Amino acid sequence: MNKKEFKGFAFVDGGVCAAQGFQANGIHCGIKANGDPDKNDLAMIYAEIPCTAAAMYTTNKVQGAPIAVTRKHLENGTAQAVIVNSVNANTCNADGIEKAEKMCQFAAEALNLKPEDIIVASTGVIGQPLPIEPIEKGVPELAKGLNHNGNTEAVHAIMTTDTQPKEVAVEFEIGGKTCRLGGMLKGSGMIHPNMATTLTFLTTDCAVSAGMLKQALKDVVTVTLNHVSVDGDTSTNDMVCVLANGKAGNQEIIKPDENFEIFKDALYAVLMNLSRMMARDGEGATKLIECVCTGAADEKTAEIVAKSVITSSLFKAAVFGEDANWGRILCAVGYAPAEFDIHQVDVSLSSPKGLIEVCKNGAGVEFSEEKAKEILSEEEILVSVSIGTGAGSAVAWGCDLTYDYVRINGDYRS
């Protein structure tokens, strides 16, 4: 899948409320004592009818309590609402499971559902007991305020060190029926996904069976969220989930046919754009780094090389300094654990300001430092790495390493 296949999609507003039959809301309930009252910390997504649902979770051995609870609730492949808080990850706490279950109970009571219909998630500091009282008090108000434009309040509630809300939605057709798929995501530190990533909530009115929803999520997350790294740290609370209510009226997708491919392309359009947004807004980041690796023997090889480049601290710092220090790119390509001939490696740097080739067949080529500075002054930098003549390619997204990353993480808890 690549960008070309997006033609025909229309990007639409509305995030998790873009699809028919979904409402959302977000409020400040006060999980952090003396926290900013203007910063939402609790969000809810509500589907007016039951949905098929699928999710993927972090592969970290340490897993937040909400993940254990959600995993259980999704065993039957259905769900009807999401409750999620920021500020506190509810992870590594003795009473974590109990509190995650309580969050589901509060939501179920307010929405007249069963706790098993609720997806629960948390993000924030690890290892501090979750204050459950403000959540208990806040849920009725949160549920009461649910509406079809509530995506904005909701997306602000899941933000932690994010500087920008991250929402994308697309419209597409399946069997003559107009479908929508939208989502919201939070970054922006402890981002190095492995099988899932960060907190991402997706809703669609397309009719898809639970099994095919799971398959689509896995196929697309593998090449989008799992190709992003901000700092190499795989979070304990990563979760991506999707709810499908079938309101679009299309024939339910129950097998890997043409319609399944259209649905996956829509999912790719949403998750790829959310991935780019997440990388661009990585903690302290001033620039997005996109690395495309081509010419690999297979996709896996290309992925390993592209990820190696976007995770190199030295290259990330060079991009921050707008320094075309391509030797660091080649160094990162060289230590990537994959098979290829380093003497066939070509590297170029580009941005809206132009393109320069910096390395050909593994050796430096002369280039204008002035031009390089100009290219690197942009906010989105593309690094193209060709490693041979194979058909394998992959793209990965990262960000520069800045003073602000150190500032933010040198004193995160206070």
Added chain:
Amino acid sequence: MNKKEFKGFAFVDGGVCAAQGFQANGIHCGIKANGDPDKNDLAMIYAEIPCTAAAMYTTNKVQGAPIAVTRKHLENGTAQAVIVNSVNANTCNADGIEKAEKMCQFAAEALNLKPEDIIVASTGVIGQPLPIEPIEKGVPELAKGLNHNGNTEAVHAIMTTDTQPKEVAVEFEIGGKTCRLGGMLKGSGMIHPNMATTLTFLTTDCAVSAGMLKQALKDVVTVTLNHVSVDGDTSTNDMVCVLANGKAGNQEIIKPDENFEIFKDALYAVLMNLSRMMARDGEGATKLIECVCTGAADEKTAEIVAKSVITSSLFKAAVFGEDANWGRILCAVGYAPAEFDIHQVDVSLSSPKGLIEVCKNGAGVEFSEEKAKEILSEEEILVSVSIGTGAGSAVAWGCDLTYDYVRINGDYRS
């Protein structure tokens, strides 16, 4: 091997000149146009008689030209001198091999040796042609100034972003004969060793066969230099080499006997201390982070967990901020690719100011934030991670992530 076994060793001065029969020198020859004339950039180590020799090199697919030349010269297991420059890595240059060979020729002519007797190494910027003229002009002066106290000039010549010279030497006995082993090392960025690391030069007057020298180097590098990480980037020019001239008069070590173990312990004492120095002086670092993992099923598991902790950007930034954010330690333990039960994980933090337990059986325990701040205010922080009841243990060394790391690497080339 651990610290207890060091009793009986005496640390001595002299670095690479500590052992009998070795001379060294370092000069400023001017590889960088308009470089600081007080900063040495070219070093030489000279053994008065031929030595057995062994080396290990980076596993990066991109390898500096000097590595290819040295590898060839060491095929016969002997060498008699080292020439090394800083400022320029002589890597990814079309004429790199030719220039590395020239460096050996210049040294051989000045010392009346054969080029094949010379070990050559370079460190600095990747992908810029090496100015060979200043080296050619400088070598006669460099060789003329060789002396038994030249280790200080030599160690300053290999420094790049290092803020401190790094030298260690020990004295030990083998079969009633007093032997010495000393070395110098450079850091301090692009440090994430894999099978070898950075530039490290060792000399000894102990008599050891080339085969046993190679074996000892491999055994000890695996648990010292390969357990250090500054920034996760495995350099293209890493090399560690050892020269043994046999002047101590001990019976030559030719098999894995008791004397071999003594020699390896001496090598461990030198390389472990150089490793700690390298981590402490990592680019921009203000603190050394030492992580000891115990209770693992085997050493490999302990190594993976300890390395995961010291390479976590988030934890490194927290240490810089003197913030006891132990959730990030547990997160890094959790994503370490190894088998163990996360519910058996205990974590404590200590320094000369005291010790606090922060996590027991995978969950947080209450501790005094004030005490934690006091402990983290020190320059050497020990993180102890117990992951079970097994006998496997390992130690790894890293440093904090600071504004200065970003500053240094945002504009390294200029």
